[in-house]
Amino acid sequence: MKKTTAIIASALAVAAGLMSMPAKAEDKKWTKVTIATEGAFPPYNLTKADGTLDGYEIELSKYLCDHMKVECTIIAQSFDGLIPALNAGKFDAIMAGMSATEKRKEVIDFSMSYGSTGQAFATLKGGELETLPMKGELFSLASNEAGARKAVDELKPLVEGKTIGVQTASIAARFIDEYLKDVVEVREYKTTEQHDLDLVAGRVDFVMASMGYLKTAVEKPANSDMVIVGPRFQGGFLGAGSSVGLRKSDPELKALFDDAIAAAKADGTIKRLSEKWFGFDLTPQ
Amino acid sequence: MDIQFALETFWSLLSALPLTLKLAATSIALGSVLALGLALARLSGNLALDLFARAYVFLFRGTPLLVQIFLIYYGLSQFPAVRHSIFWPLLREPYWCAVLALMLNTAAYASEIIRGGLLSVPHGQVEAARACGMGRFMIFRRIVMPQALRQALPGYGNEMISMVKATSLASIITLMEITGVAAKIISESYRVIEVFVVAGVIYLAINFALTRLVAFAEHRLNPQLRPPLPISAELKGEAH
Numbered sequence: 001m002k003k004t005t006a007i008i009a010s011a012l013a014v015a016a017g018l019m020s021m022p023a024k025a026e027d028k029k030w031t032k033v034t035i036a037t038e039g040a041f042p043p044y045n046l047t048k049a050d051g052t053l054d055g056y057e058i059e060l061s062k063y064l065c066d067h068m069k070v071e072c073t074i075i076a077q078s079f080d081g082l083i084p085a086l087n088a089g090k091f092d093a094i095m096a097g098m099s100a101t102e103k104r105k106e107v108i109d110f111s112m113s114y115g116s117t118g119q120a121f122a123t124l125k126g127g128e129l130e131t132l133p134m135k136g137e138l139f140s141l142a143s144n145e146a147g148a149r150k151a152v153d154e155l156k157p158l159v160e161g162k163t164i165g166v167q168t169a170s171i172a173a174r175f176i177d178e179y180l181k182d183v184v185e186v187r188e189y190k191t192t193e194q195h196d197l198d199l200v201a202g203r204v205d206f207v208m209a210s211m212g213y214l215k216t217a218v219e220k221p222a223n224s225d226m227v228i229v230g231p232r233f234q235g236g237f238l239g240a241g242s243s244v245g246l247r248k249s250d251p252e253l254k255a256l257f258d259d260a261i262a263a264a265k266a267d268g269t270i271k272r273l274s275e276k277w278f279g280f281d282l283t284p285q
Numbered sequence: 286m287d288i289q290f291a292l293e294t295f296w297s298l299l300s301a302l303p304l305t306l307k308l309a310a311t312s313i314a315l316g317s318v319l320a321l322g323l324a325l326a327r328l329s330g331n332l333a334l335d336l337f338a339r340a341y342v343f344l345f346r347g348t349p350l351l352v353q354i355f356l357i358y359y360g361l362s363q364f365p366a367v368r369h370s371i372f373w374p375l376l377r378e379p380y381w382c383a384v385l386a387l388m389l390n391t392a393a394y395a396s397e398i399i400r401g402g403l404l405s406v407p408h409g410q411v412e413a414a415r416a417c418g419m420g421r422f423m424i425f426r427r428i429v430m431p432q433a434l435r436q437a438l439p440g441y442g443n444e445m446i447s448m449v450k451a452t453s454l455a456s457i458i459t460l461m462e463i464t465g466v467a468a469k470i471i472s473e474s475y476r477v478i479e480v481f482v483v484a485g486v487i488y489l490a491i492n493f494a495l496t497r498l499v500a501f502a503e504h505r506l507n508p509q510l511r512p513p514l515p516i517s518a519e520l521k522g523e524a525h
Contacts, residue, residue: 080468080472083475084477165459169472187379187459188459188461188465188469189459194359197362198362201359202368203362203377203379
């Protein structure tokens with residue numbers, strides 16, 4: 001009898017412990033945050049020759065962490081494993097030029113956007129696609145879907161039968177899948193740097209990636225033959241822009257990041273840092 | 286574990302099976318020819334050939350296959366001379382770059398396995414064959430090679446299994462073989478366990494079939510290890 005009572009008592013204690021846990025998590029005070037990035041997606045994040053991380057997001061994260069009054073550690077890992085690793089608790093936040101898409105929102109939470117560039121094409125100088133029309137024009141899939149589709153229809157005959165390189169699981173890959181799949185051959189790469197190498201080598205005819213990325217890519221000496229061509233697309237499933245990826249179970253951390261990003265927008269930090277790293281203002285409107 | 290999702294994944298991954306098999310079969314076939322050449326070079330007694338084969342094996346066995354694939358695909362294409370050479374139509378294609386890397390790599394390992402097989406043939410047999418008046422080529426064909434093959438087969442079976450698994454590295458140069466498709470499905474669905482379990486099962490099935498084939502070949506090549514056939518009834522009467 002005594003034994004049974006003891007078992008029931010300990011079971012109750014465990015149950016009480018379990019029940020009090022969510023309450024504890026809610027007022028969890030964040031003092032240390034581990035942020036994961038890719039380290040291979042300049043100018044968002046890049047690895048310098050000495051192995052240290054640098055880039056727009058690295059500098060911005062320092063500002064955000066100061067504002068949130070937390071101690072941050074930044075680690076680098078491959079892009080396609082970021083979301084599973086976040087949910088597995090390997091780190092607390094993702095800042096890797098990751099767009100807040102609907103599909104990703106099913107699995108993780110996002111802060112507000114800290115930068116929006118749109119997706120653009122790049123090809124080789126002197127190539128057939130160098131004269132792609134609508135250069136620099138911006139089409140939003142959210143507010144002007146019909147216009148975007150019309151632009152794509154205009155591009156279709158020009159890119160028919162060409163090979164395009166995109167990063168696996170990127171929003172550029174999704175864009176090609178939705179709009180151009182029936183006319184182009186798609187090759188998927190682990191990193192955007194790899195599709196640049198193949199563009200220069202002539203294995204693919206053009207690539208699609210974020211405008212912010214392409215702008216720095218074409219400035220690299222090895223990519224001197226690369227040019228940005230054709231229209232830009234943003235909005236809709238292309239996402240509102242890059243946001244901090246967070247676990248759904250950490251709403252208080254999301255609140256902290258939202259607050260810090262709003263402050264960075266308000267005091268011009270995003271404008272200053274994006275002009276430094278991208279050469280144009282990324283402040284999301 | 287979501288069974289419905291795992292089944293869908295299974296069918297998507299199965300569509301990539303032909304590419305995996307093609308990569309493995311082509312590179313093993315081409316690699317075995319190169320391996321035999323290298324093993325013969327090692328045993329030729331010609332110093333230049335011997336040193337070349339040693340250096341080759343040292344280089345390809347001592348560096349990771351992943352690095353070799355990267356260097357052949359992204360490395361070679363950096364040189365305009367390569368891009369303007371007659372090899373470019375082949376090197377331009379990720380498939381042939383992968384085959385080339387896998388073939389060069391397996392040749393290094395397999396040449397050592399074949400060399401071991403060739404060395405296992407007792408020298409006395411070669412001398413006996415020579416005494417019977419056989420020429421060098423005939424000795425090789427009738428005496429050395431059949432026994433070397435028998436000795437090398439278990440080790441070579443291992444190497445073939447390694448190659449089937451090594452094709453998974455081809456996904457890093459845009460080839461959508463089983464692992465490439467699996468990685469794509471994971472990055473779209475964020476479900477790691479189901480996809481990799483299914484991919485693992487497919488590799489397991491390929492290698493099961495392969496090990497059965499190797500076991501069958503071993504059985505055929507080793508009549509001396511099989512139990513003797515039962516003596517027929519007519520002979521039984523006459524035996525004593």
